Amino acid sequence: MTLDTVKNAEQTPDTALPWAELGLKPDEYERITGILGRRPTGAELAMYSVMWSEHCSYKSSKVHLRQFGEKAPASSAMLVGIGENAGVVDVGQGYAVTFKVESHNHPSYIEPYQGAATGVGGIVRDILAMGARPVAVMDPLRFGDPDEADTKRVAHGVVAGIGGYGNCLGLPNIGGEVVFDPCYQGNPLVNALCVGVMRHEDIHLAKASGPGNKVILYGARTGGDGIGGVSVLASETFESTGPTKRPAVQVGDPFQEKLLIECTLEIFREKLVVGIQDLGGAGLSCATSELASAGTGGMRIELDTVPLRDATLSPEEILMSESQERMCAVVEPHNVDRFLEICEKWDVIATVIGEVTDGDRLEIFWHGEQIVDVPPRTVAHEGPVYERPYARPQWQDALQADDANRLPRPENADELRDAVLRLVASPNQASKSWITAQYDKYVLGNTVLAQPEDSGMVRIDEETNLGVAVATDGNGRYAKLDPYAGAQLALAEAYRNVAATGARPLAVSDCLNFGSPEDPGVMWQFAEATRGLADACQVLGTPVTGGNVSLYNQTGETAIHPTPVVAVLGVIDDVTRRTPMAFAEEGQLIYLLGETREEFGGSAWSQVAHGHLGGLPPKVDLEREKLLAEILISGSRDGMIDAAHDLSDGGLVQALVESCLKGGNGARIVIPEGADPFVALFSESAGRAVVSVPRSEELRFTDMCRARGLAATRIGVVDGDALEVQGQFSITLAALREAYEGTIPALLG
Amino acid sequence: MRVDFPGGYAESTSEVATAVTFEVTSRTTPPGVHVARVVVDVMLKPEILDPQGQAVQRALPRLGFEGISDVRQGKRFELEVEGPVDDDALARIHKIAESFLANTVIEDFTVRVES
Numbered sequence: 001m002t003l004d005t006v007k008n009a010e011q012t013p014d015t016a017l018p019w020a021e022l023g024l025k026p027d028e029y030e031r032i033t034g035i036l037g038r039r040p041t042g043a044e045l046a047m048y049s050v051m052w053s054e055h056c057s058y059k060s061s062k063v064h065l066r067q068f069g070e071k072a073p074a075s076s077a078m079l080v081g082i083g084e085n086a087g088v089v090d091v092g093q094g095y096a097v098t099f100k101v102e103s104h105n106h107p108s109y110i111e112p113y114q115g116a117a118t119g120v121g122g123i124v125r126d127i128l129a130m131g132a133r134p135v136a137v138m139d140p141l142r143f144g145d146p147d148e149a150d151t152k153r154v155a156h157g158v159v160a161g162i163g164g165y166g167n168c169l170g171l172p173n174i175g176g177e178v179v180f181d182p183c184y185q186g187n188p189l190v191n192a193l194c195v196g197v198m199r200h201e202d203i204h205l206a207k208a209s210g211p212g213n214k215v216i217l218y219g220a221r222t223g224g225d226g227i228g229g230v231s232v233l234a235s236e237t238f239e240s241t242g243p244t245k246r247p248a249v250q251v252g253d254p255f256q257e258k259l260l261i262e263c264t265l266e267i268f269r270e271k272l273v274v275g276i277q278d279l280g281g282a283g284l285s286c287a288t289s290e291l292a293s294a295g296t297g298g299m300r301i302e303l304d305t306v307p308l309r310d311a312t313l314s315p316e317e318i319l320m321s322e323s324q325e326r327m328c329a330v331v332e333p334h335n336v337d338r339f340l341e342i343c344e345k346w347d348v349i350a351t352v353i354g355e356v357t358d359g360d361r362l363e364i365f366w367h368g369e370q371i372v373d374v375p376p377r378t379v380a381h382e383g384p385v386y387e388r389p390y391a392r393p394q395w396q397d398a399l400q401a402d403d404a405n406r407l408p409r410p411e412n413a414d415e416l417r418d419a420v421l422r423l424v425a426s427p428n429q430a431s432k433s434w435i436t437a438q439y440d441k442y443v444l445g446n447t448v449l450a451q452p453e454d455s456g457m458v459r460i461d462e463e464t465n466l467g468v469a470v471a472t473d474g475n476g477r478y479a480k481l482d483p484y485a486g487a488q489l490a491l492a493e494a495y496r497n498v499a500a501t502g503a504r505p506l507a508v509s510d511c512l513n514f515g516s517p518e519d520p521g522v523m524w525q526f527a528e529a530t531r532g533l534a535d536a537c538q539v540l541g542t543p544v545t546g547g548n549v550s551l552y553n554q555t556g557e558t559a560i561h562p563t564p565v566v567a568v569l570g571v572i573d574d575v576t577r578r579t580p581m582a583f584a585e586e587g588q589l590i591y592l593l594g595e596t597r598e599e600f601g602g603s604a605w606s607q608v609a610h611g612h613l614g615g616l617p618p619k620v621d622l623e624r625e626k627l628l629a630e631i632l633i634s635g636s637r638d639g640m641i642d643a644a645h646d647l648s649d650g651g652l653v654q655a656l657v658e659s660c661l662k663g664g665n666g667a668r669i670v671i672p673e674g675a676d677p678f679v680a681l682f683s684e685s686a687g688r689a690v691v692s693v694p695r696s697e698e699l700r701f702t703d704m705c706r707a708r709g710l711a712a713t714r715i716g717v718v719d720g721d722a723l724e725v726q727g728q729f730s731i732t733l734a735a736l737r738e739a740y741e742g743t744i745p746a747l748l749g
Numbered sequence: 750m751r752v753d754f755p756g757g758y759a760e761s762t763s764e765v766a767t768a769v770t771f772e773v774t775s776r777t778t779p780p781g782v783h784v785a786r787v788v789v790d791v792m793l794k795p796e797i798l799d800p801q802g803q804a805v806q807r808a809l810p811r812l813g814f815e816g817i818s819d820v821r822q823g824k825r826f827e828l829e830v831e832g833p834v835d836d837d838a839l840a841r842i843h844k845i846a847e848s849f850l851a852n853t854v855i856e857d858f859t860v861r862v863e864s
Contacts, residue, residue: 114855223796248797251793251799251800255800256800309798
């Protein structure tokens, strides 16, 4: 095959290139030729086509994501904001914590195990590249109809992949959620979150500066993983002498990643690195162009030095490869030997593949011939920006008018009792421990709280007991009814979850999963959701530190529910004071905090009892959420509450069942005077939590709530071995447990 | 190489190996009853990363074995088939291999009759 060098491109301007097959639009191709002043070489075309793809360039979402920066609340806790591999938050005592949530949706439908495994690998490397030791992972998951065989195929593979990769890496999986809905049938959502810890001075950024500094590629060999349309280059325009390359599914190797983690941390400890980037989507194209673009601007790479797993790969394919477990570091010349020595010690392949230059071009050579000569900024950071049209869907008004509050309700105590059992046994409300038990929650020995607790909490300092808590939430049903409110409710819920465990929310990462941006209705959902999230972050004082957008989650005309997954990170001074969810002590008083209204739009009950999605989601009151959080945190810190559980899907009754079962104690509940029992138990009004208060603390606690203006209603006492709602029903813990714990094993076991 | 005799098996010597054409018998059916064995070999597709094979390859020099440039590891399934191995049976086995024994997204398989 003739190598398409820069010189060749200059001399053969009329050669047709398969830019359309690679996903570029005519105006984008024209822009590339304008930037270069000639036609691009095959390798340059490959780089632009993948870096300007939706996944890498965020071209449809950028204009909306800007709000996260523009509306960012001032926060003294932010050390690194949006733009880097992950955001970094100051948690006190000289520690910084970095976290991010990302998606790996489409690969997980094709090959569930490896799709999920490589999703975990990728997010862990992002955290590692910031300079942190990864300490925990979490996985928000969405699957299709649980009765469908294909759902089982995907769910089994994904859960096994997350466990297989995370457990072998030695990282505890401390939370996440699993939601089933037919809208995710062909488009499962596999979002992966990772948290890492470091000292302030360890923060590393992804930039290449200092002409003469070396660029080192280390980690796994490069193979044909993930190469898609690049094979077109080999077969369409240029002579192809080799076999057609199939797009190879990326396979993750957690043992290689563990070596990479330890190797990298040792390199960090010896301060050998000027800049570092992990290789994820778009592989070397991304790493080199981003490092160069963020740095002083110039880089020279000898591509033939890249260690290969497959010697038949063409230069284009090497640039596009998404082989896993690779990182790219920029190292000063006098540190190179030591860097390579450390890699050798850890049995990690490391190769000097190039150096930073004092120009402003990214130049790539193949056996001495130049095949790439581009301004890196145009590849990495100045990709296309679309202003996609958006319009509120025609059906939105009708959907909102289909009021769930009018649905037929249980008419007597027996029907109410049945409704409770059906709710807690439904797949979305049932216990997920069959799934989460496959993950190691305790490896590393610092896990304080893990699923099903409200947040995942890890200790980061053994002497002072400083800890961090993370929660993820994202109710797609609420967001479908009203994307603006739905995004705000997702943030409110995650915020509330962190506070319920006694931690103070500090920062946000988001994974925005939506349908096709070419559908104006979906684009409207996206615009509304980002606006809602940005506005809510402003009020709550928790800035977005980074995140991910996954678009094109749709099969044919059917898009998934807009599913903005929001992760909130919080800090707790003393993990021994954390508040678990279990009603552990008989005799303690159960208080309901917040106010309950008749709000069934998008509720779990409406889905379970009526298969219904309509009306408006619960009202958002962010000031109320802030107040509730403060009460929960003060209550936790000062020992006024022994348990807390936030209310969300399934309302009060779900929270009570969960807290009773976890603690192994029943509860005797009295519906407040004048309140409707069904509404009290099943409504999903936001801004609420239940707490268990020791009798000795009752006065102090209620005084605090009264003084701060938060409604606190005593609704019962922890007692017995049944959940008894006075005048309505009594269900034994045994019956509740059978309903709650039997469903998922029966579906997936 | 091992030779199966009815009632048990014995380690063969090279003399036996050159002289005998041997009959495949099952380890679990009574001696003298003929069964057919079909072997399905499953390997990762050539472009897929094989961490297990790589681990084996890296270990070889440490154990003193040089000269091996690549190792790929797969799975071998031995299926003992009731009845004749005709076209129908082979089609069924092909289906078993394709839908269950191999993950055709990342693996290839071959089906071979041993008799």
